Amino acid sequence: MSVVSPADTFRRSVAAQQRSDRPLLDGRLRDLLAGKKILMTGVTGFIGEQLLWKILTDLPDTTPAVLVRRKRSAGARDRMITVVKKEIFRSAREAAGGPEALLDSRIDVIEGDLPNVPPLPNDIDVVVHCAGDVSFDPPIDQAFTTNVVGTQALMDRMIEACSDDSGNLVKVPHYVHISTAYTAGRRRGAIPEAPHVHSIDYEAETKAGLAMRDLIEAESRTSEQLTKLRKQAEREHRQAGYLTTAADTERRRQEWVQAELVKAGTERARSLGWTDVYTFTKALGERVVAEVGANIEVSVVRPAIVESSWLHPYPGWIEGFKMAEPLILAYGRGELPEFPASPDAVVDIVPCDHVVNAILAVCATHPRIGEPEFYHVNSGARNPLTFQGLYERIREYFLEHPLEGGPRGAAKLPQWHFPGAASVERLLSTSERAHKLADRLLDKAPRSARTRKLALDLDRTRGRLDFLRRYLSLYNEYAQSELHFVDDNTLALTESLHPDDQPIFAFDTAVYDWDTYIKDVHCPSITTTVRRMDALRRRRGNRPTTMKDLSKNKAGASALAVFDLDGTIMSTNVIEQYLWARLPEMSTPRQVAELGQVLQRLPAYLRAERRDRGTFLRAVYRRYAGADLEALEEFVDTQLAPTILSRLSPDAGRRIREHRAAGHTTVLITGVVRPLTRPLHPLFDVVVAADLATDDQGRCTGFLTGPPLVGESRAAWLTHYAALHDIDLSRSFAYADSHSDLPMLSAVGNAVAVSPDIALMRAAAANQWTTVEWKIAPTTPRWALPR
Structure with missing residues (x-):
């Protein structure tokens, strides 16, 4: 009799699905995608930018087309010139003879937005929808507009471009939808690579979500709410005058509207079993994809938590801060005393280049018409990392490479004990109440240099508390997640890569070790810019900005x-x-x-x-x-x-x-x-x-x-x-x-x-x-x- 743990069963996952009947690759990607035009959205974002780089670098006979919105006075072409001027595009740019030449020779630029998608070219073969609201707590109307309405508008235009005047398809496009593994919501246990079973009417939810802005805007203009906001503004700005008070009242009203829209999205999502409005609307977006794409080829790629690259374009490549970076840096500065994670919960991190490679491999497949294929791109299935393991490695990194903490030297690193979410919440609430009391007392103190110093110290504490409140609220559910994402389809796909493609297109998340990735790749990458800026500030000192020479x-x-x-x-x-x-x-x-x-x-x-x-x-x-x-x-x-x-x-x-x-x-x-x-x-x-x-x-x-x-x-x-x-x-x-x-x-x-x-x-x-x-x-x- 053999003894098998649930984790062993999950990691092996051999009987979950039959790999043999899944779309696999039968050649090199550069050949399978040669002559294809791949239309991309979200190219100015994290994943989209590297996806474009990968096509330009390793798929010489593939044409990328990009849908880019105008941003103020900068048109789509101007924005794309800015993108290809970045360092990772240096080789492609120099080979083409400059950024403008690179656009002219390799990239089709289409100006448009979601959901206001313009007519698309009729020679597209694959559409990769990377764009979407990636904030976990966007206003509810914005989340629905981007993740649901925008998705449907893009698919409608794609089908229109591939149809004749009578609306009949003349070619079958392949629509590749980039979703998130966390569309599973607040479920527990193994999550298969399949549609999520639920009975939510996405059209009704979308209509209600879009209507929330008008409802909350109307409520913000009631006499009761305006009186409350005006009195708050008067307490702070009465001495400055009526116009200053009025301007601050309107600012508070607008902020209240945004906060209520965020709250409405969070509460609606959680009432239906999702962690937040982001994962909720992404899940409804998947339902849109299945219905609108009933007569075409559809694939859905669900990445977990996407972080810096493992190898390409170089180890540690990242654009901006994602989910983990603010928390890692806060810990390194000694400003994250505890975290409400379960120490044995899996934090499912996947490098960005693995996600991009998986997307391109999926682009080269041909799923059955009307039968969407799902791919989880994650590490928890066969290379799990627990929060305890993540914490220990980050702590080791900062002990060996501390951040400067100011005139007193390196910041003192807190030691986490993982007391549970309830204990962390009590600690934070107590600190917030103490800060509020101290601030009221300071408001009555006479003006002096000492009072100003105490106020600065309080403001720094307030900033740390606000940071903790925001991030603990956002990530509390993820930190205690008990989801296990099955990745059989993704594993079968990576195993079907041509041997010559393995070095440049591999996306098997079991090939790297966490010590190297966290301590030698990810942490150095995200701290390099911070260290450089800190050093620059130390050299320059606190130079005045308005007290000019x-x-x-x-x-x-x-x-x-x-x-x-x-x-x-x-x-x-x-x-x-x-x-x-x-x-x-x-x-x-x-x-x-x-x-x-x-x-x-x-x-x-x-x-x-x-x-x-x-x-x-x-x-x-x-x-x-x-x-x-x-x-x-x-x-x-x-x-x-x-x-x-x-x-x-x-x-x-x-x-x-x-x-x-x-x-x-x-x-x-x-x-x-x-x-x-x-x-x-x-x-x-x-x-x-x-x-x-x-x-x-x-x-x-x-x-x-x-x-x-x-x-x-x-x-x-x-x-x-x-x-x-x-x-x-x-x-x-x-x-x-x-x-x-x-x-x-x-x-x-x-x-x-x-x-x-x-x-x-x-x-x-x-x-x-x-x-x-x-x-x-x-x-x-x-x-x-x-x-």
Whole structure:
């Protein structure tokens, strides 16, 4: 009696299907596909690009035709020139005499899109449909449009091209559909190379999926949803102004629509037994292929997780990051503390060149008309790799070849224990709650360099948590998958390759070992670019992007240099300035009384500033009622000027002088009352400040002559001034410290955040503006009053 494990039975899979009656190869691929025209979609993608390279390199008598969509101003031909300029096409390009010559001599370019497919040439023999939405969580309408509607449109055009005017087929094309092994959904156990049994009405599901966008768009415009989004935007942007708040409200609405469309797709897929909307719509696409292709030759290729190449065009070739790369790099940086995988679950990885070779071999077969053939291209059947094995090899690689972790050296690699999905979810949820609490506390902390550092640390933590949440949500099901993809058809096909084709077209996934592939091929490939960029950043340092070297600036008088005052070039605030200006003229009892009243009103002032800075300034300036404006100006000129100038940042002073030396018009724009800006007039060409209204005796009324220039009104002033004086704002500069100045900073081409509050610091990071710290060391203590 022999003992056979389920795994042994699965790997051997000898009785699953009869190989003898499957379409096999009876010659060399270059001969079998000679004179054929293969129409391809998705050629600008990962698999499609290598498929084109393989045809151009190893199938000299085969003509590839490519369906490529226009992208903005770049037409299909322009995009294909960009493709064939890539390094892997060097030999083919040089042999043809250049990229344009290569297109003219070997490649038919057809401009079109899915599902808007143009009429196809009638001399096509094979159609390879590589295009498709490969994101696991696309919006539901987009997934159906690409993977279902687009597939049907392509097949309809293909059949039309091969038919006469009466609709009768004059030639039988071979349609090769590139799907995914994970169309099996949430099944367990062995998955045969056959259609998946289900009773889903793909036409009804497609209609409902496409309708979801209109439904969710309508819901996003209800008063309840708009009120919720507007209040969220106001909490963050109220100080900046109504237009900024409105723009952020609309941004949040659009993001909400996208998130709800993604959620709708995920929930619908899982309610019917699939992991996500990607695999769900790909499965429905297979049903479309079977029905539309009832009278033609149809093959369906189902790759597993496609990663970098094993051999061709060179070991480790990859375009962009696929499924595993972000996780591998996060682990190497010490940012992936655990993973919700079952350690003994198989992670079914297959190199890209094996997939491409299998596709071309399938193209050379002739399946029976109306009987689609299915091929699994995967490694789990005969060369299984578990998550435990993958983790150990990746860990060994990074221990031997660590990524730089910053000034402290190599990142510390976490040690995984595979505690299960529930434990990982609890850890992540706890971390998210702790981060949210810390962020709320930090929001109430006073502004300082330490507060900004804590905020940066929190933002980095938030980024890591968001990364973990997204990827754990996407891959949780795959990490615990118990699918076993039978690959008898694929094995029979690879065994039928001509001996001379074995070195260049082989796709038997049992021929390589995982130690070599992961540690010597895949990991070095995906980390090379990262290491190069890290090294470049270390050499260059954190070079500013908007804090430009003015000695080389040629904008001259066509540029402005606009500076805020409080907190930007000076360490002061309007309440402190008011006390400087008013207390010295008062008797000691009146000083004590005035100071007490200001302190009593301080909480109300702070609340007003959080709501609207203009309201706050008006409230403070009411206290100037009764002051003699002329006497105030004289006091500033004769007594207060040294105190004001002592609070001027030396860094700011140097920067202002650099702008003047470059010929820029320097502008001080502030909500401070004009008398207090008088000591700074020599530094600026234009001073925009708040003007105190006076009565007929020259005494201040407590009101202003016009609204204070804050928030969006500063941006409006800049735009108007620029129009009047032929100023190019795209070449101009602005410096500010407060989130309320976001509109002003956004109005110029070179915005700089100076010792910013947390909200502006985050906005600067999002807009790639330079952030600088301008230190100010006053020569007089803050409590000392001018005499």
